[in-house]
Amino acid sequence: MRTPTIEWQVAGACNYDCSYCIQSKKYRRGRPAEEQISSALRFFGELPGVWEIKCSGGEAFAHPLFMQRIVPGLMSDTPHRISVLTNFSADREDLERFAGLVHGRLVVFSASLHLEFAEVDLFVEKASWFVGLLEPSVRFVVNQVVIPGEESVALQCKQRIEAAGLRWFPQLFKTKEGVAEYSDEVALRSVIGEAPGPREANLAPNYQGRMCWSGVEYFTVDKDGDAWSCRSAKRKGKGHLGNIYRGDFRLNAEPAPCPWSICPCTVPANRGMIEGVSSSIAAVEE
Ligand code: SF4
Ligand code: SF4
Known part of the structure; x- marks a missing residue:
């Protein structure tokens, strides 16, 4: 089953500066006014139907x-559901308010653990409170x-997070x-398993x-309002x-065969957009 989904980059700027960030510093800036x-x-x-709008960045809460x-x-001007991808640096007051505002409409809350800026025990404690x-x-x-080369660090975090009853999703x-x-x-393989699927x-x-x-x-919207059919397409300027x-x-009227050799984001796969890739919103991770 397909779940109509929009990924909206609500901010280019981020309050972190991770050394491995895929978004170069040059582009990691700017916010819609x-x-x-x-x-x-x-x-x-005005968009027909009910979509899942996944807010990402940069850092949305920043x-x-x-x-x-x-x-x-x-919440007030659209019928859509909301998901968010965040580095989870928002303070508890904002997080509490967020949980109240989106009650009944929140689908996925993805909190990214960045060890260059966050400490795993504090992160887990805050996550357990928020859940x-x-x-x-x-x-x-x-x-x-x-x-790469730090798989054992990721494994320790995975074990710590899962021990707290939280779901851990490797990228x-x-x-x-x-x-x-x-x-x-x-x-x-010790970290990601033998044959992991997109979930x-x-x-x-x-x-x-x-x-x-x-x-x-499914489409993405960047901080400048430009909409693209997917991230690979955007990267190629198509x-x-x-x-x-x-x-x-x-919107395009019809689906088309994927022309790209890499699908960098699991959202289209996990929302049922790709032929032959099974999806279940109940198992969506990212
Ligand atoms: S938190 Fe995310 S967007 Fe911000 S610098 Fe780190 S990887 Fe990049
Ligand atoms: S399968 Fe291809 S066209 Fe579809 S989202 Fe992935 S990269 Fe884009």
Whole structure:
């Protein structure tokens, strides 16, 4: 079953500066201004059907208007459901308010653990507290990049997080060319398992040739309002669907075979957009 989904980059800027960040410093900046947010909310409000809008960044909560305007506006001006990808640096006051605002509409809360800026025990303690504020139906998951050569560190975090009853989701280290080399296959498999699917890990697989509904029932919106059929398409400067601030957005009418050799994000796969890749919203991780 396909779950219509939009990934909205509500901020380019981030309050962290991770050495392995796939977004270069040059592009990790900028935030939509209030009038652009109003245009986006209008656009989402007029979009037919109910979509899952996944807010990402940069860092969503570091945008001062995220809690003031974006989240309240999505709740009051649109019928859509909300997910969020965050580095979980927001303070408890904001997190508590967020949980209250999105009650009944939150799908996935992805908290990324970045050890260059966060300490695992404090992170786990805060996560356990936060999960207690959410309805049981909300999927809370801890994402972590597995750094090549540091698989044992990731394994320790996984064990610590899972011991607290939380879900841990590994991401392979991505580079501009694809996925980084892992010289120690045994160490890597000890962390991600033998044959993980898109619900168990983000391995950035190749789905070239498979029918894909990206651009039809899934798209991304960047901080400048430009909409793209998927991240790979955007990287190649293809699949532009228009700009949601300007109002010239158009969805594609039909799915098409994937032309790309890497699918860097598990969202389209886990929302049922890709032929032959089974999905279940109940198991969506990221
Ligand atoms: S928290 Fe995420 S967006 Fe921010 S610097 Fe780290 S990896 Fe990049
Ligand atoms: S890269 Fe992924 S989301 Fe993009 S067209 Fe291919 S399968 Fe679809």
